[in-house]
Amino acid sequence: MSYKIAIGTSDGVNVDLKFGAVRAFHVYGVDGTEVALLEVREVPSESPESVDCSVNNDCSGKEGCSGNGGGCGGPSQASAKVDVISDCRCVVCSKIGFSAQKVFEKKAISVFDVECTVEEALSKITGYYAKVDGHISLRRKQDPGTQSEDA
Amino acid sequence: MAKILDKQRYKCALAAMQTVQAIDRALPILHSGPGCAQKLSDGTGSSGYFSPNIFPCTSINEKDVVFGGVKKLNSTIENSLKVIDADLYVVLTGCIPEIVGDDSEEVVTRFEDADKPVVYAPTAGFKGNNYKGHEQVVDAIIDQYLKKSDKKEEGLVNIWADVPYQDLFWLGNLREIEKLISELGLKPNTIFGYNRGIMNIDKIPEAQFNLLVSPWVGLSNVKKLEKKFGTPFLHYKTLPIGATETSKFLREVGKFAGVSEIKVESVIKEHEDYYYYLIARYADLFLENRVINKQFSVVADAQYTLAITKFLVNDLGLLPATQFITDDTPKVYHDAIREEFENLNFGIKAEVLFETDGYKIHNNIKEHDYHGYPLVLGGYYEKELTEELKGNFLNISWPFQDRVVMDTSYAGYSGSIKLIEDIYTVAVSRFN
Numbered sequence: 001m002s003y004k005i006a007i008g009t010s011d012g013v014n015v016d017l018k019f020g021a022v023r024a025f026h027v028y029g030v031d032g033t034e035v036a037l038l039e040v041r042e043v044p045s046e047s048p049e050s051v052d053c054s055v056n057n058d059c060s061g062k063e064g065c066s067g068n069g070g071g072c073g074g075p076s077q078a079s080a081k082v083d084v085i086s087d088c089r090c091v092v093c094s095k096i097g098f099s100a101q102k103v104f105e106k107k108a109i110s111v112f113d114v115e116c117t118v119e120e121a122l123s124k125i126t127g128y129y130a131k132v133d134g135h136i137s138l139r140r141k142q143d144p145g146t147q148s149e150d151a
Numbered sequence: 152m153a154k155i156l157d158k159q160r161y162k163c164a165l166a167a168m169q170t171v172q173a174i175d176r177a178l179p180i181l182h183s184g185p186g187c188a189q190k191l192s193d194g195t196g197s198s199g200y201f202s203p204n205i206f207p208c209t210s211i212n213e214k215d216v217v218f219g220g221v222k223k224l225n226s227t228i229e230n231s232l233k234v235i236d237a238d239l240y241v242v243l244t245g246c247i248p249e250i251v252g253d254d255s256e257e258v259v260t261r262f263e264d265a266d267k268p269v270v271y272a273p274t275a276g277f278k279g280n281n282y283k284g285h286e287q288v289v290d291a292i293i294d295q296y297l298k299k300s301d302k303k304e305e306g307l308v309n310i311w312a313d314v315p316y317q318d319l320f321w322l323g324n325l326r327e328i329e330k331l332i333s334e335l336g337l338k339p340n341t342i343f344g345y346n347r348g349i350m351n352i353d354k355i356p357e358a359q360f361n362l363l364v365s366p367w368v369g370l371s372n373v374k375k376l377e378k379k380f381g382t383p384f385l386h387y388k389t390l391p392i393g394a395t396e397t398s399k400f401l402r403e404v405g406k407f408a409g410v411s412e413i414k415v416e417s418v419i420k421e422h423e424d425y426y427y428y429l430i431a432r433y434a435d436l437f438l439e440n441r442v443i444n445k446q447f448s449v450v451a452d453a454q455y456t457l458a459i460t461k462f463l464v465n466d467l468g469l470l471p472a473t474q475f476i477t478d479d480t481p482k483v484y485h486d487a488i489r490e491e492f493e494n495l496n497f498g499i500k501a502e503v504l505f506e507t508d509g510y511k512i513h514n515n516i517k518e519h520d521y522h523g524y525p526l527v528l529g530g531y532y533e534k535e536l537t538e539e540l541k542g543n544f545l546n547i548s549w550p551f552q553d554r555v556v557m558d559t560s561y562a563g564y565s566g567s568i569k570l571i572e573d574i575y576t577v578a579v580s581r582f583n
Contacts, residue, residue, distance in 0.1 A: 112214045119219075128217040138216065139250050 001133050002031040004038065005125060006085040007118055008093035009080055012037075019096040025085050026118070030126050043084050078103050085109075089129070092121050156507025158532045160452065160549055161317070162190050162476040163246075165278030167284030168206065171241045172198035175348030178206070178237035182224045182255055183245025185210040186516050194551060195316045207231040209248075216251050224248075224258050232265055236347040239296070241288060242271045247274035268294050268349075270295040282368050282452070282478050285314045289372045292352060293379060300356040300380075307338045308408070309355055309382075311373060312364040312390065313454070315343050322558025326389065330519030331391075331401060331563055334418050335410050356380045362404065364390055366453040366491070367484040388491055390458035393466035393567040394426045395496070422564045429568055436575065439465070443578050444543055446470045446521040450512055450529030451548030452478035456503070457491055459528055459547070463565060464495045469526070471501035472519050477530075477548075480505055498532060516540070528573070543577045 008022040009015050013145040015079060029038040085091060090110035104111050114121060131138055165187055168179040172191075178201055181187055191203035209227050224242075231240060244255050259271035271293035274284045282374045289311075310328055313321040322344050329339035340358060344353045361373045361384035373384040385407045391400040398419045405415035437443075447469050449456045453476045463469045474492065485505055493500040506512050511537050516525065525542035527533050529543070531552040537544035545560070546554050560566040 110213055112217065114214065114218050116218070124217050137250070140251060 002027050002029065003089035003122060003129070004085075004087060005122065006088040006091045007121065008039075008091070009118055015092055015094055015115060015121055017093055019081070019091075019093040019100050022081075022093065025091075027085065027088065027120060030129070033130075035122055035126055041084060042080055082107065083108075090125060092125070154491075155163075155211070155337055156304060156508055156528075157511075159169065159280075159507060160450075160509075160530055160532075161282060161479065164274040164279045164281055164284035165243055165245050165276050165285065166190055166281035166317075167272065167274045167288045168241075168243055169205070169281065169316035170285045170288045170314070170343075171239075171243070172201070173321070173343040174239065174352070175344070175346060176200060176237050177236055177239040177348060178231065180228055180231050180242045181206055181208040181245060182227075182248050182253070183208060183211065184221065184247055185212075187245050191192060191316070194555075195319055195549075196542060196557070198321075200403055201235070201237070207235065211247055213471065216247060220248055220253050221255070221258055224253070224255060225261070228258065228262060232262070232269070237354070238267065239292075240267060240269045241291065242269065243274045243288075244271075245274075246276045249273060249278075268296050273310055273500060280479055280570035281317060282314055285317075286369060290375060291443050292372060292457050293355075293372065293375055297350070297356055297379070302357050303359065304338070304354070304357045305359060306336070306408075307340055307354065307358045308332055309342070309358040309361045310339050310364065311361060311369040313343075314368055314452075317452075317549055318454070319547075319549070319554065319556045320559060320561050323556075323558045324562040326558065327560040327566055328391075331397070332362070332404065335401065335405055335408070336414060337408055337410070345463045356382070358382055360384060360408065363387065364400075366457055367480055368454070368478075370479040371485075380553060387455065388488070389461055390454050390562055392458045392561055392563070393462040394423050394564060395465040396458070397563050397567075398459055399421060426564045427567070433466075440575075440578065442468045443575070444469070444521065445523050445527035446472040447526035447528065448472045448516055448519075448528065449547075450475045450477060450503075450533055452476065453480050453484075455528075455548055457488065458562075459570075460492060461495060464497075464499055464501070464572070466567065467571070471495075472521055472525070473515055474501050475515075475529075476503060476505045477507055477512070479507050528574075543574070543581065545573055545577055 005028045006025040007015060008017040008019060009026055010017055012026060024040045024042040027038050027041050029036055082103045086107055088109060090112060092112045094115045096111055096113045101111050165183060165331055168188060169191060170375055171177050171179040188203040188206045197203055207227050209220055209223045215223055242259050246254060256271050259269055262269040270291045272287045274287055310327055313324050315321045325341050329341060332339040340351055340354050341347055361376055361382055363369050363373045363384055363386045366388050376382050377384055387400060387403060389396055391397040399414055401419055447463055449459045455473050456476050460471055460474050464471055489503055492503045495501060509532055516536060526539055527537040527542055528545045528547045531550045532547045534544050559569060561570045
């Protein structure tokens with residue numbers, strides 16, 4: 001199964017950009033075992049500010065917005081940015097704000113907020129998805145003491 | 152083929168946090184997904200010091216599965232040490248970190264030199280139920296915290312019994328056993344409950360011997376203690392309920408510990424005199440009562456099924472139907488436990504089934520002929536069934552929904568009186 005991974009990186013080597021600061025996503029395509037940079041997709045530049053709930057005025061809560069059942073649609077700026085990479089399976093940045101995470105959740109795009117090299121992120125994510133898609137156990141080391149099958 | 156387990160009577164191994172919270176001022180730190188401590192909110196109380204709802208937990212998610220949750224665990228432990236005041240920190244791992252292979256043990260060893268002790272137990276849910284988890288936590292404390300000691304205190308006895316919070320009567324039972332042991336002139340040492348935390352754990356290596364009062368839970372712990380500290384142990388399989396069993400218990404412990412026979416017999420006589428005085432006062436109720444059942448079934452873990460069967464047969468003269476042990480006892484112990492059930496007075500032998508599936512247990516009860524109304528002592532799952540069969544039901548094992556018990560005990564002489572009261576209360580309230 002082939003899919004895309006969007007990474008927020010300034011130099012293509014380290015995952016070092018916060019979601020709000022990303023101007024262009026490095027979009028990698030994964031097909032089987034092949035991983036390749038497909039394009040550097042630019043974000044349409046109508047939303048220069050970082051995605052911050054407190055800045056936007058159509059959101060009532062400031063920081064305690066921990067899930068109002070119906071779902072915070074997120075400020076419209078976040079939605080626009082998310083739409084740019086809505087065809088990707090997951091997004092990797094050094095930090096992703098809560099409202100943006102909610103928007104991704106609605107689109108079933110996984111969010112990874114890590115700080116590491118692009119290579120490490122790609123290898124770990126592709127390894128994980130390969131196992132999940134191939135119904136292989138995620139167990140890294142075999143423990144002889146356990147008594148049941150994969151959880 | 153996938154099996155479905157109906158109405159299980161235990162929780163996953165991570166529920167060993169119950170064992171940790173039974174130790175005064177000990178704190179479990181969980182390395183698991185969010186919400187795992189929710190299973191502790193079931194009405195058997197909590198530690199009174201720290202609520203299960205706020206146990207420090209790494210609450211791992213997909214990101215930690217892909218990239219490893221070790222960093223999060225490290226910071227959780229570090230910050231718990233800073234923010235929470237406890238005497239012992241026990242790191243427990245849940246299913247997910249164990250599956251993806253997080254090296255939690257390595258993280259915990261980084262805290263070897265911290266101000267407070269930090270130990271680690273691998274209690275992934277799929278490894279077993281919380282009876283196993285209980286043993287694992289005790290093992291972790293023995294392996295990682297206790298140090299060898301040359302000092303041996305004469306008469307000091309470590310008592311290992313019961314699984315805290317899984318058994319509603321754990322606090323009362325432990326205190327009652329302690330009381331009986333101290334009447335023999337020995338010094339009891341337990342680590343669970345009020346005012347018995349880390350200072351009692353420190354005394355464990357100095358004991359003269361270990362006393363294990365349980366059919367199988369804790370056997371691996373006392374064996375480990377024997378190996379590490381050279382402390383001998385006495386394994387008494389039955390929790391003593393009632394005069395017959397308690398007197399036998401006192402005699403056996405007294406003999407093992409070297410207490411003089413005269414002393415043991417005088418303790419027994421004093422208790423038995425009062426016990427039989429109470430029984431004799433109610434002789435009419437016991438003998439003339441037409442509403443007490445003839446046959447009974449107990450649906451509980453190995454400890455209670457064995458203890459109550461012996462009590463009801465040997466002391467109250469009821470007849471055993473099939474008994475059920477629901478704690479998923481490891482197969483190596485089955486034969487030894489079965490033998491105990493055939494060791495009842497008057498040559499009576501009770502049939503015991505090691506069954507964890509509630510559906511099969513209920514079918515067995517429905518199909519059995521109790522020669523009258525059944526007496527069922529079990530978990531709340533059995534209440535509806537017993538009502539259908541117009542029997543008498545008493546809730547003595549997990550799950551507990553219709554009782555609140557704080558420090559009542561069913562063990563010993565006085566505990567058995569309470570049990571008689573409870574059973575006969577149910578019987579006489581039948582026609583009201």
